[in-house]
Amino acid sequence: xxxxxxxxxxxxxxxxxVMAQEQDFESPSAAAAVRFEPLRIYLDSGPxxxxxxxxxxxxxxxxxxxxxxxxxxxxxxxxxxxxxxxALANDRIIIAAFNxxxxxxxxxxxxxxxxxxxxxxxxxxxxxxxxxAASEDGNEIPAEISFE
Amino acid sequence: xxxxxxxxxxxxQFAIPPGLRDDLQALYKPDSAVPPEVDRAIxxxxxxRLVNRKRPFRGIRWAASAASVAAAAVVIIxxxxxxxxxxxxxxxxxxTAALALPSDIDxxxxxxxxxxxxxxxxxxxxxxxxxxxxxxxxxxxxxxxVDYVAFAAVRLNKGV
Numbered sequence: 340x341x342x343x344x345x346x347x348x349x350x351x352x353x354x355x356x357v358m359a360q361e362q363d364f365e366s367p368s369a370a371a372a373v374r375f376e377p378l379r380i381y382l383d384s385g386p387x388x389x390x391x392x393x394x395x396x397x398x399x400x401x402x403x404x405x406x407x408x409x410x411x412x413x414x415x416x417x418x419x420x421x422x423x424x425x426a427l428a429n430d431r432i433i434i435a436a437f438n439x440x441x442x443x444x445x446x447x448x449x450x451x452x453x454x455x456x457x458x459x460x461x462x463x464x465x466x467x468x469x470x471x472a473a474s475e476d477g478n479e480i481p482a483e484i485s486f487e
Numbered sequence: 488x489x490x491x492x493x494x495x496x497x498x499x500q501f502a503i504p505p506g507l508r509d510d511l512q513a514l515y516k517p518d519s520a521v522p523p524e525v526d527r528a529i530x531x532x533x534x535x536r537l538v539n540r541k542r543p544f545r546g547i548r549w550a551a552s553a554a555s556v557a558a559a560a561v562v563i564i565x566x567x568x569x570x571x572x573x574x575x576x577x578x579x580x581x582x583t584a585a586l587a588l589p590s591d592i593d594x595x596x597x598x599x600x601x602x603x604x605x606x607x608x609x610x611x612x613x614x615x616x617x618x619x620x621x622x623x624x625x626x627x628x629x630x631x632x633v634d635y636v637a638f639a640a641v642r643l644n645k646g647v
Contacts, residue, residue: 346552393600393640421600421637433641435600439607471599477608479601 374457375406378465379487380434383447384472387480389415391437392450393470394484398430401463405432407454413444420451433470443475590622590636603637 382392405426410417415438426432434451457463465486472482592602607630610616616628623635 346556391600391604421603421634421641423638423641423643425643429643431643433643435603435637435641437600437604437607437637439604439611471601473601473604477601477605 371459376455376457377409378453378455379449380451380453380467381447381485381487382450382469382472382482383485384445384474384480384482386445387474387482388443388445389448389450389472389480389482390439390443390475390477391435391471391473392482393433393435393472394450395433395468395470396431396453396486397466398463399466401461402458403430403463404428404456404458405430405453406456408432408434409452409454411436411444411448411450413448415440415443416448416450435470437473439475441475590639592622592636598636599640600637603633603640606636607633 378396380394380396382389382394405428407427408420408422410419416436418436420434420436422432422434432453434453436450455463467484467486469482469484472480474480590598590602592606606620606622610620610628610630610633618628620628620632622632625631
């Protein structure tokens, strides 16, 4: 009987230790609110065709995790953009895409949607920086980036 | 009466006379009953031997059980460590490869998506690609080289 109890205790201890490893150390407590929200990124290239863009997003307040990246609304940018896989589960990401075709968007267009996990009650604040935008000839163009 | 005589199970046919029954019981009766103290002593000794008997395979059994539990734990740990915690895009392997080589195609001092864009336009515009466009050095100039540069551009641990 004692042996059986000892075996059960050893097995339970091992199981609990393994499960503890599975837990993310930064996982929110049961009391912390967790919600998921999309963050839509828009780029306004004015009259110029938008052929390439690169931007960086990071959270400067609140606690977020990036959980996914979706392409843009125009056919030229519906394909998944380039980003560092390490950005997932992080609060910072660099996203870039290009299209060498001739069917390109102009004006204001949604270039990406970033899916976020927001942890806690603090409303997150973001810093969005456009690294570069270019037209079909590869020249840089002025553009305004924003999010909703 | 006639029917009773024909019935072989009739008790009247197998009835044993009381005298014969007593004689048979006396004949097969044990010579002497076992005294209760002897009976108790035998039971005590048997119990003592059974409790204190050394089981030769007891240690082996315990070791086997411990080994199986440890093996199960190792398997669980290895599987949990091997499993990716976050799903990475299928291009993650190529992204890792893109960390090693320079990808500043336009040589403006920084690697961004325009390097990949210009490389892609160059590759699409000619049937005679230049050897220096083989960015990933796999002996071919194709979309993989463009992806290589693009992944270098979006790398997190660099200044853009």
